Amino acid sequence: MSKQHITTTLNGEPTEFLCDTRQTLLDTLRNELRLTGTKEGCATGDCGACTVLLDGKATCSCLVLGVEAEGKDIQTIEGVAHEGELHPLQTAFLNNAALQCGVCTPGIIVAAKALLETHPNPTEKEVRYWLSGNLCRCTGYDKIIHAVMDAASAMRGEQP
Amino acid sequence: MARVVFTGDLIRQFGTSELTVPARSIKALIQALSQQCPEAADTLMEMAISIDGEIHQQAFLEKLSEEAEVCFIPPIGAG
Amino acid sequence: MSAKTTYKWIGSSPVRPDGVDKVTGRANFGADHSEPGMIYGKVLRSPIAHGRIQSINLTPALQVPGVLAAICGDDFPDADAVQGMSSGESPADMRDIARNVMARDKVLYHGHPIAAVAAMSPEIADEALKHIQVTYEALPPVLNLDQAMAKDAPLLHEDQITRGLPKKPTQASNIAAVLNLKRGDLETGFSQADIIIEETYTTPTAHQGYIEPHAVIARCNEDGRAAIWCCTQGPFVVRSLSAQVLGWDMGRIKVTPSEIGGGFGGKTTIYLEPLAVKLAEKSGRPVKMVMSREDVFRATGPTSASRTHVKLGMNKAGKITAADVKLECEAGAFKGSPMQTACMTALTCYDLENFNITGYDVVVNKPKAAAYRAPGAPLTAFAVESAIDQAAKRLGLDPIDIRLNNAAKEGTVAPYGAKFPPIGLVETLQAAKAHPHYCAPLKPNQGRGIASGFWFNAGMQSSAAINLNENGTATVITASPDIGGSRASMALMTAETLGIPYADVNAIVADTEAAGYCDVTGGSRTTFATGRAVIMAAEKVIVSLRERAAALWELKPEQVEWRDGQAHPDSEASAGADIKPLSLAELALSAAKTGGPISAKASLTAQGAGGGFGTQICDVEVDPETGKTEIIRFTVIQDAGKAIHRAYVEGQLQGGAVQGIGWALNEEYIYDEKGCMQNASFLDYRMPVALDLPMIDTVIVEVPNPNHPFGVRGVGETPIVPALAAVANAIDSAVDARMTDLPINPPKLLKQLSTA
Numbered sequence A: 001m002s003k004q005h006i007t008t009t010l011n012g013e014p015t016e017f018l019c020d021t022r023q024t025l026l027d028t029l030r031n032e033l034r035l036t037g038t039k040e041g042c043a044t045g046d047c048g049a050c051t052v053l054l055d056g057k058a059t060c061s062c063l064v065l066g067v068e069a070e071g072k073d074i075q076t077i078e079g080v081a082h083e084g085e086l087h088p089l090q091t092a093f094l095n096n097a098a099l100q101c102g103v104c105t106p107g108i109i110v111a112a113k114a115l116l117e118t119h120p121n122p123t124e125k126e127v128r129y130w131l132s133g134n135l136c137r138c139t140g141y142d143k144i145i146h147a148v149m150d151a152a153s154a155m156r157g158e159q160p
Numbered sequence B: 001m002a003r004v005v006f007t008g009d010l011i012r013q014f015g016t017s018e019l020t021v022p023a024r025s026i027k028a029l030i031q032a033l034s035q036q037c038p039e040a041a042d043t044l045m046e047m048a049i050s051i052d053g054e055i056h057q058q059a060f061l062e063k064l065s066e067e068a069e070v071c072f073i074p075p076i077g078a079g
Numbered sequence C: 001m002s003a004k005t006t007y008k009w010i011g012s013s014p015v016r017p018d019g020v021d022k023v024t025g026r027a028n029f030g031a032d033h034s035e036p037g038m039i040y041g042k043v044l045r046s047p048i049a050h051g052r053i054q055s056i057n058l059t060p061a062l063q064v065p066g067v068l069a070a071i072c073g074d075d076f077p078d079a080d081a082v083q084g085m086s087s088g089e090s091p092a093d094m095r096d097i098a099r100n101v102m103a104r105d106k107v108l109y110h111g112h113p114i115a116a117v118a119a120m121s122p123e124i125a126d127e128a129l130k131h132i133q134v135t136y137e138a139l140p141p142v143l144n145l146d147q148a149m150a151k152d153a154p155l156l157h158e159d160q161i162t163r164g165l166p167k168k169p170t171q172a173s174n175i176a177a178v179l180n181l182k183r184g185d186l187e188t189g190f191s192q193a194d195i196i197i198e199e200t201y202t203t204p205t206a207h208q209g210y211i212e213p214h215a216v217i218a219r220c221n222e223d224g225r226a227a228i229w230c231c232t233q234g235p236f237v238v239r240s241l242s243a244q245v246l247g248w249d250m251g252r253i254k255v256t257p258s259e260i261g262g263g264f265g266g267k268t269t270i271y272l273e274p275l276a277v278k279l280a281e282k283s284g285r286p287v288k289m290v291m292s293r294e295d296v297f298r299a300t301g302p303t304s305a306s307r308t309h310v311k312l313g314m315n316k317a318g319k320i321t322a323a324d325v326k327l328e329c330e331a332g333a334f335k336g337s338p339m340q341t342a343c344m345t346a347l348t349c350y351d352l353e354n355f356n357i358t359g360y361d362v363v364v365n366k367p368k369a370a371a372y373r374a375p376g377a378p379l380t381a382f383a384v385e386s387a388i389d390q391a392a393k394r395l396g397l398d399p400i401d402i403r404l405n406n407a408a409k410e411g412t413v414a415p416y417g418a419k420f421p422p423i424g425l426v427e428t429l430q431a432a433k434a435h436p437h438y439c440a441p442l443k444p445n446q447g448r449g450i451a452s453g454f455w456f457n458a459g460m461q462s463s464a465a466i467n468l469n470e471n472g473t474a475t476v477i478t479a480s481p482d483i484g485g486s487r488a489s490m491a492l493m494t495a496e497t498l499g500i501p502y503a504d505v506n507a508i509v510a511d512t513e514a515a516g517y518c519d520v521t522g523g524s525r526t527t528f529a530t531g532r533a534v535i536m537a538a539e540k541v542i543v544s545l546r547e548r549a550a551a552l553w554e555l556k557p558e559q560v561e562w563r564d565g566q567a568h569p570d571s572e573a574s575a576g577a578d579i580k581p582l583s584l585a586e587l588a589l590s591a592a593k594t595g596g597p598i599s600a601k602a603s604l605t606a607q608g609a610g611g612g613f614g615t616q617i618c619d620v621e622v623d624p625e626t627g628k629t630e631i632i633r634f635t636v637i638q639d640a641g642k643a644i645h646r647a648y649v650e651g652q653l654q655g656g657a658v659q660g661i662g663w664a665l666n667e668e669y670i671y672d673e674k675g676c677m678q679n680a681s682f683l684d685y686r687m688p689v690a691l692d693l694p695m696i697d698t699v700i701v702e703v704p705n706p707n708h709p710f711g712v713r714g715v716g717e718t719p720i721v722p723a724l725a726a727v728a729n730a731i732d733s734a735v736d737a738r739m740t741d742l743p744i745n746p747p748k749l750l751k752q753l754s755t756a
Helices: A025-032 A087-096 A105-118 A124-133 A142-155 B009-014 B026-036 B038-047 C019-024 C091-101 C122-132 C145-149 C185-189 C235-246 C273-283 C292-301 C339-345 C377-395 C399-408 C426-435 C484-498 C526-553 C582-589 C645-665 C723-735 C747-755
Strands: A004-010 A015-021 A053-054 A057-060 A073-075 B003-004 B018-021 B048-051 B054-056 B069-073 C039-045 C051-057 C068-073 C113-120 C133-138 C175-183 C195-203 C215-220 C225-229 C253-257 C285-288 C304-312 C321-333 C355-363 C446-455 C460-468 C473-477 C505-509 C559-565 C566-569 C599-606 C612-623 C628-639 C696-701
Touching: A025 A053, A025 B026, A053 A105, A057 A105, A057 C339, A057 C628, A087 A105, A087 C019, A087 C091, A105 A124, A105 A142, A105 C019, A124 A142, B003 B026, B018 B026, B026 B038, B069 C133, B069 C292, C039 C273, C039 C292, C051 C113, C068 C273, C068 C446, C091 C235, C091 C696, C113 C122, C122 C215, C122 C285, C145 C321, C145 C355, C145 C747, C175 C339, C175 C473, C175 C582, C185 C304, C185 C321, C185 C355, C195 C377, C215 C273, C225 C235, C225 C273, C235 C253, C235 C273, C235 C321, C273 C285, C273 C505, C292 C446, C304 C377, C321 C339, C339 C355, C339 C446, C339 C747, C377 C399, C377 C446, C399 C426, C426 C446, C426 C612, C426 C628, C426 C696, C446 C723, C460 C526, C473 C484, C484 C505, C484 C526, C526 C566, C526 C599, C612 C645, C612 C723, C628 C645, C645 C696, C645 C723, C723 C747
Parallel strands: A004 A073, B003 B069, C039 C285, C225 C253, C321 C355, C473 C505, C628 C696
Antiparallel strands: A004 A015, A053 A057, A053 A073, B003 B018, B048 B054, B048 B069, C039 C113, C051 C133, C068 C113, C175 C355, C195 C304, C215 C225, C215 C285, C304 C321, C446 C612, C460 C473, C460 C599, C559 C566, C612 C628
C-alpha cells in the first residue's frame, strides 16, 4: 500500500509527511513525525489523551485520519510552549500540582488552551464541562480545575 | 519464650492457632517450627510476620525479646 | 523528631523535577520510545472463556509477507517447572504467571493470550494473527461465585486443592483458599446485642483504569542479553518475573522503566514483557508491543468481584458486641484474589471482643485479578461500613460517635493478631466531626454519609545512591518509578537532611543496572521505604563531609558537627580558634584534594511501615425521577504521619477517593453468558469525568510513624477504602434506599426507589 504525501501546518510551521491512508492523525503524529507528546489512551475517542487543535478546535486525533490533515492547521502539546517560555497553563499545572502520572496532561492542556482562547473567563462548571472529554484517573480533577482557573486569571492579567 | 499466633493453613498444619516456642530470633523460631512441622516450612518463609505489633515482610534475622509476641499473617500485596 | 519539629523543606509543595517534561509532552512513557529496526508485536487472544487447546499452527502466519516471528506456549519453558525466586511472589504464583502471560494447555478467560507474532508493521501483525490456526475443545465457563462453588462445577484447574481448611481435601475445587480469623465467642457477643444487622453486600469486577495502556520494547542482543523498556511500577520485578517465565538467568535482562501513565497496582506484574523478549530473540529485531484499550480491559488484572455477608451485633449504647463476616472473592482465572487482605482489614478500624471473619478465594473464567489500590480492603470496608451505618440509623446514633465508641487505638489488637503502635483513626474521626462539612445544611433529596477505612502500607526493599557534584548540588538515584511526584519527595528529604536548597537536589529514576534493588512503587511504600534509603544515604554523605572538614581543620571527625548545610567545629574545638564553617558546596568543590568524589549508598528492607487510617464525608443529591446520584461535596481526612510534599499527599487523597466514587456509582465489568466482556471501552466502562465531581476537600492529620525519621506513613492506598460506603451511606441518607449491590447506577437506584 503506497503512502500519501500530505502538506499541512503543524505548530505554526509548514510541514510535509507521508502516511498510510488507514493511519489516524494520532498514529501519524507519533510514528511518522515522532511527536510523541500526544498520547493514545483508547484509540476510540473516549479518553481525550490524544487531543490536538485542528483548525483551532479541540479534536481527538485518534478519530481523524492522517490524510485529513491536508491543508489544515494542527496544534499539538509540543507547540504550546513558545520559544522556551512555558504557556500560563503549563506554569499553572506545575504550580497547582495538577498532574500525578502526567499521561493525560498534554491532552488536557491542549483542550484547556482551546477553552481559554474562546472563553477567557470561564466558571468552574464551564471548565468541568469543557474538560469532560478528557479522562484523568490520578487526580480526581480538583487540582486540574484549579490550574485552569489560575491560568485563566493570569491570562486576563489579574496576577502580578 | 515467644508466643506464636498462626493464621490460615498454618492452623491446620500445626493443629493449633497458638504456641509458645523458646526462640530469641525469627531465624531460630522458623527453624524450630519447621522441625516440628516440615510441611509448613515453605509457608512459614512466605508469610508476613508481626513482631510485638510491628508488621515485617521478609523477616529473618530479627531478634526476639524474652516475651515476644509473633503472629504469622498472610503476605500483604502492594497496589 | 516530633510532630512539632519545624522543617525547612519537608511539608512544602515545590514544583517537581520532572514537571516541565510532563507539561510539554517531552516525558517518555511506555509507547513513546523507539529503537532502530524496530518491528511490531501483536497478541492472539482466546475467543472463548474456557477450553482446552488442541492444536496451534503458526506456520500460515509466518508465511504472511513481513512477518518475522511467531510464538506460542511451546516457546516457553514448561510452566510447572518455573522455579520461584523471591520477589514477593511464591513459586506457585510463578506457575500461574507463566500460564497467564501465555496459555499452555487451557484457555481460562476470554482474552487469554494464546500466541503472538512480530511483523514489519502493526497492520501486517494484525493480519498475521488471522492466519494462526487454533482448535479448541470448548468447556463450560464458570462466570460467578455460585457457579464456581457449585457441586460438580467445571474445574478450572484439575489439581487445585483448597488451602486453609482444617482438614486437607482430597478433591480438587475452584475454591483456591480459605482464611479464617476469629476471636472470642460470637454467640455470647450476639446475645449481648440490642440490634442485629444482617445483610449481604456485593461489588463488581472493576479495573484500575490507568489511562496509559501497557507498552514494552524488547531488544535481544547477539550476546544473549536483553533490554526491556516498559511502563511498570517496578523494573526489578519485571526483570525477575520475565526471567523466570523465559527460563533465563536474570542477569541477562536489563529493565529501564519509562515514565508511567498510572498503575494503581495493575502494573506490578508482567503481561507483554516476556512475549516481546521472545519475539525479539526469534526475529533478531527490537519488538514493540502496545496493548489496545480493549485488551487492557479483557486481559489485564481487574480487581475481584465480591460478595460479603455481614452479621453485626450492637448494643443501645453503640458498642459493637459481635461481628461475623463472610467474604467470597472472584480471583479470576488463577488463584490470588485479595481475599486475605480483605479479611485482615475488614474489622481493623474497631476494637472488638467477638468476631469471626472467613474468606474464600474462588477462581472463575475471567482475567486474573491484579492488585488495585489497597487490594481487598474496599470490598469488605463497603460491607462493614454500610452495616455500621445501618445500625447507627436503627439506633438513632451519630455515625461518627459510633465509630469513636469502637475505634482502634494504640495498643488495640488488630484482627490479624498484631498490636497497634501509634495510629491516627481517632484523630481522623474527631477531625471529621469538627469539620464544617459535617454540619452543613442539606436540602431535600440530599444526604450525607460517613465511612472509615484502613490500609497497612508496606515496607519492603529499597536502595538509594547520592552523588555530590563539584558545584555543591546532589544527584539522588533510585529505581522507584515516579507515579505521583515521588522524585520531588526524595529531593525534599535529601535537601532537609543535607541542609541544602531543594533546587540543588536532582532526583532521578534509573534502570536495573544503574540503581540498587528496589521493590515496586506501590503499597504506599515509596515515600516511606525509598525515603528511608535516601535519608540513610544522605546521613552517610554527612559522615563523609564531616571527615573531610575534620581533615582540613586537623580535627577528629567527632569534633565536627553538621548544621544548616555546613560543617562546624564543635564548641570545644572552636574555643579560642577562628574556624569558619565549611559549606557543602565548598567541601564538594575541594573533594578531589580531600579524598575524591563524595557519594554514598544505602539499602534496606524497611520494617515498621505505619498503618494509614482515613475517614470520609460524602454529600449526594439524588434525582428521584432518574435515579442519578450527584456528588455535591466530599471531604477526605487521613493520617499521613508526616506529609513530605503537601500538595502531592492531597493529590493521593483526592485521586483515591474519586476511584472509589466511580466504583460506587458506575464502574463494572458487564459479561454475557459466554464470558465475553461487553463494555471493554472507556465509553461503556464509565469512570468519573470532570463534570461528575465537585472539588474534593482534604484534611491531612499527622500522627507520626515512629519508624521513619520524618514520621511518614504511606498515603496512596487508604483513600479508596472508605469511599464506596461513604457514597452508599450518603444515598441512604438522601432517599432512604439502602443499596447493597454496587455500582449504584441510575436504573438500579430507580428500581429500588420505585419498589419502596
